[in-house]
Amino acid sequence: MTFLSVDAVNAKYDKVHVLHDLSISVRRSETVVILGANGAGKTTLLRSLTGMVPKVTGSIVLDGTELTGRRTEDIVRMGVAHVPQGRGTFAQCTVEENLRLGAYSVKQSKAELRAGMERVYELFPRLGERRGQQAGGMSGGELQMLAIGRALMLRPRLLLLDEPSLGLAPIVIAELFEILGTLRGQETTMLIVEQNADQALRLADKVYLLETGRVVFEGDPETVRSDESIRRVYLGAE
Numbered sequence: 226m227t228f229l230s231v232d233a234v235n236a237k238y239d240k241v242h243v244l245h246d247l248s249i250s251v252r253r254s255e256t257v258v259i260l261g262a263n264g265a266g267k268t269t270l271l272r273s274l275t276g277m278v279p280k281v282t283g284s285i286v287l288d289g290t291e292l293t294g295r296r297t298e299d300i301v302r303m304g305v306a307h308v309p310q311g312r313g314t315f316a317q318c319t320v321e322e323n324l325r326l327g328a329y330s331v332k333q334s335k336a337e338l339r340a341g342m343e344r345v346y347e348l349f350p351r352l353g354e355r356r357g358q359q360a361g362g363m364s365g366g367e368l369q370m371l372a373i374g375r376a377l378m379l380r381p382r383l384l385l386l387d388e389p390s391l392g393l394a395p396i397v398i399a400e401l402f403e404i405l406g407t408l409r410g411q412e413t414t415m416l417i418v419e420q421n422a423d424q425a426l427r428l429a430d431k432v433y434l435l436e437t438g439r440v441v442f443e444g445d446p447e448t449v450r451s452d453e454s455i456r457r458v459y460l461g462a463e
């Protein structure tokens with residue numbers, strides 16, 4: 226069954242028309258990866274899903290509910306968590322405070338909060354070890370883990386990840402994707418946008434390629450890997 230259906234979406238910033246009749250569909254518990262070069266519209270797509278782009282037409286339906294025209298906080302309350310490109314954690318706050326702030330917009334009991342935190346620490350043991358440390362002093366990989374942990378505090382039904390590997394060393398990227406792999410296929414449906422395809426493809430149930438705001442390919446990761454011209458653009462030379 227389709228969980229998220231994006232149908233003929235057009236998105237604009239003032240006069241810049243970024244997404245053109247874009248359609249994607251995601252099934253429940255699926256991990257869908259969207260690949261595209263700089264400026265292809267990946268961030269705009271995720272921002273459109275969470276009500277952060279003012280001019281969006283077309284239809285975005287999550288589990289039977291139309292999202293277009295809704296406010297970001299309502300969409301978050303409906304179970305959509307967005308880990309933005311560049312992460313956006315609070316540098317002055319500790320790891321634990323950041324996680325608490327992540328849970329802020331959804332009503333949770335103390336016990337639920339505690340359980341959510343323990344779940345994040347189990348998933349990212351390094352965050353557990355650093356729970357009292359200020360986020361500002363952490364490495365890029367740890368900050369990305371914190372940003373994901375914070376999003377998970379919402380107990381999302383849909384997790385949107387905007388270039389989680391950006392700026393990280395290959396070994397850290399591998400570690401991060403291994404952890405994301407443990408989330409895969411569980412109750413959280415994931416939509417990941419990436420420029421670095423290799424690791425993301427391993428997680429993908431389905432892949433879309435985006436070029437100048439349009440879907441130019443939809444298919445399984447094996448097809449992406451075996452297509453010579455796609456490989457050249459999205460997987461680099463090997």
Ligand SMILES: Nc1ncnc2c1ncn2[C@@H]1O[C@H](COP(=O)(O)OP(=O)(O)OP(=O)(O)O)[C@@H](O)[C@H]1O
Nearest residue numbers: 238241243261262263264265266267268269270420
């Ligand atoms: N706030 C904005 N106002 C005007 N134009 C914008 C705005 N944000 C993005 N754009 C334009 O929209 C297009 C798509 O940008 P977007 O950030 O969605 O691409 P992207 O695929 O996420 O790229 P990157 O890989 O660099 O993050 C670009 O041409 C960009 O200049």
Ligand SMILES: [Mg+2]
Nearest residue numbers: 267268269310
């Ligand atoms: Mg982007």
